[in-house]
Amino acid sequence: MKHAEQVAQARKLFRYLDEKSTSLSENIYRNSVSDYICEDQAKLEQELFFRRYPLLVGLSDEIRQPGDYLTDDFSGLPLLVTRDADGQVKAFMNVCRHRGSRLVVGRGSGKSKFSCPYHAWCYGLDGALSSIPFDSAFEDVDRATHGLRALPVVEKYGMVWVLPTPESPLNIDEHLAGMAQDLDAFDFSTYSHFETRTLQANMNWKLVVDTFLETYHLNVLHKRTIAPILHSNLATFDAMGDNLRMIAARKTISSLREAPEAEWDLVKHSAMVYVLFPNTVVVQQGDHLETWRVYPDGRPNKSKMHVSLYTPEPAVTEKAKAYWNKNMDLLMATVLEEDFPLAQNAQKDFSSGAQEAITFGRNEPALAHFHTRIRAALARAGQEQLDAMETGVIGL
Numbered sequence: 001m002k003h004a005e006q007v008a009q010a011r012k013l014f015r016y017l018d019e020k021s022t023s024l025s026e027n028i029y030r031n032s033v034s035d036y037i038c039e040d041q042a043k044l045e046q047e048l049f050f051r052r053y054p055l056l057v058g059l060s061d062e063i064r065q066p067g068d069y070l071t072d073d074f075s076g077l078p079l080l081v082t083r084d085a086d087g088q089v090k091a092f093m094n095v096c097r098h099r100g101s102r103l104v105v106g107r108g109s110g111k112s113k114f115s116c117p118y119h120a121w122c123y124g125l126d127g128a129l130s131s132i133p134f135d136s137a138f139e140d141v142d143r144a145t146h147g148l149r150a151l152p153v154v155e156k157y158g159m160v161w162v163l164p165t166p167e168s169p170l171n172i173d174e175h176l177a178g179m180a181q182d183l184d185a186f187d188f189s190t191y192s193h194f195e196t197r198t199l200q201a202n203m204n205w206k207l208v209v210d211t212f213l214e215t216y217h218l219n220v221l222h223k224r225t226i227a228p229i230l231h232s233n234l235a236t237f238d239a240m241g242d243n244l245r246m247i248a249a250r251k252t253i254s255s256l257r258e259a260p261e262a263e264w265d266l267v268k269h270s271a272m273v274y275v276l277f278p279n280t281v282v283v284q285q286g287d288h289l290e291t292w293r294v295y296p297d298g299r300p301n302k303s304k305m306h307v308s309l310y311t312p313e314p315a316v317t318e319k320a321k322a323y324w325n326k327n328m329d330l331l332m333a334t335v336l337e338e339d340f341p342l343a344q345n346a347q348k349d350f351s352s353g354a355q356e357a358i359t360f361g362r363n364e365p366a367l368a369h370f371h372t373r374i375r376a377a378l379a380r381a382g383q384e385q386l387d388a389m390e391t392g393v394i395g396l
């Protein structure tokens with residue numbers, strides 16, 4: 001985030017502190033419980049949000065060198081992301097063009113080609129089909145059209161996004177709207193990947209995102225863990241297209257009041273929560289970065305996610321590793337022992353008939369924005385589907 005913006009946001013936080021207030025929306029927002037349990041909606045969400053939106057697959061550091069690669073099939077499509085010999089990031093379907101075997105699993109480095117584990121068809125880092133064993137049996141196969149199926153990919157601001165639909169335009173700045181300015185100033189290309197953990201939860205993927213979108217619960221649910229560090233029920237909120245930014249103040253923020261504005265570093269004294277619509281939460285935690293990439297897991301009440309921690313410097317010493325491990329453990333403990341058990345019970349009881357809708361207060365504007373945008377995107381896609389059915393065009 002640019003310094004001028006940090007000063008503006010810090011001033012806003014000081015005003016909330018002085019007035020014992022927080023960012024407020026115009027109205028309360030009622031969110032139907034069907035949003036979290038409806039099978040039809042879940043199906044549409046899978047087709048829309050996890051096919052037609054750019055999905056963050058990681059930071060540049062995870063595929064920093066030519067020959068580095070990572071795979072990910074959480075979107076429902078098998079993705080393979082590589083850095084080729086020219087340093088360009090490429091994305092493909094991780095599917096062999098011979099008989100459809102999964103080409104490679106996990107992540108790694110030092111590859112100059114990918115050899116299929118089934119019959120050893122080989123593909124370059126650029127996806128081109130480079131060799132076929134006993135190729136006289138495949139004379140009619142045109143190698144030029146049997147490379148890996150490419151997917152749109154973009155690397156910018158130290159982040160890598162894939163659009164899981166071949167041959168579709170991917171304009172990341174348009175998608176990020178105003179958030180691009182903040183990301184540009186952060187420059188995550190210098191950050192190092194420390195660890196990624198994979199979790200499953202018995203709740204809707206949007207409910208996972210919801211747990212990050214208000215500070216109202218901090219001094220209740222997180223009384224012993226986060227509440228001593230962050231101010232409760234106090235945060236900024238800014239919509240950035242479909243995305244959003246919410247800044248929570250650390251209790252140390254008061255120390256800025258004594259310093260000249262030119263020296264203010266709000267990053268150190270806050271937790272900056274960004275939702276990269278639809279499914280990624282990025283938290284700038286002062287001295288490190290966390291990402292939560294959340295996906296549905298087959299049913300409306302199941303989700304899975306990658307939780308990653310990135311550090312400003314590579315963690316090479318034992319001392320540094322121990323420090324970041326402790327950070328990761330605290331993060332996991334807070335979420336797994338405090339947020340998730342509660343949210344999973346709520347998920348279970350959405351089907352109880354206790355109420356038709358849950359309520360987001362005016363002090364929870366980020367929740368209202370996220371769900372307004374989800375609902376609007378689904379309505380557009382639903383309408384497109386209806387239109388397509390009328391004109392005989394199949395699919396979304």
Ligand code: FES
Nearest residue numbers: 096098099116119
């Ligand atoms: S399926 Fe890949 S080489 Fe046969």
Ligand SMILES: [Fe+2]
Nearest residue numbers: 211217222339
């Ligand atoms: Fe929480």
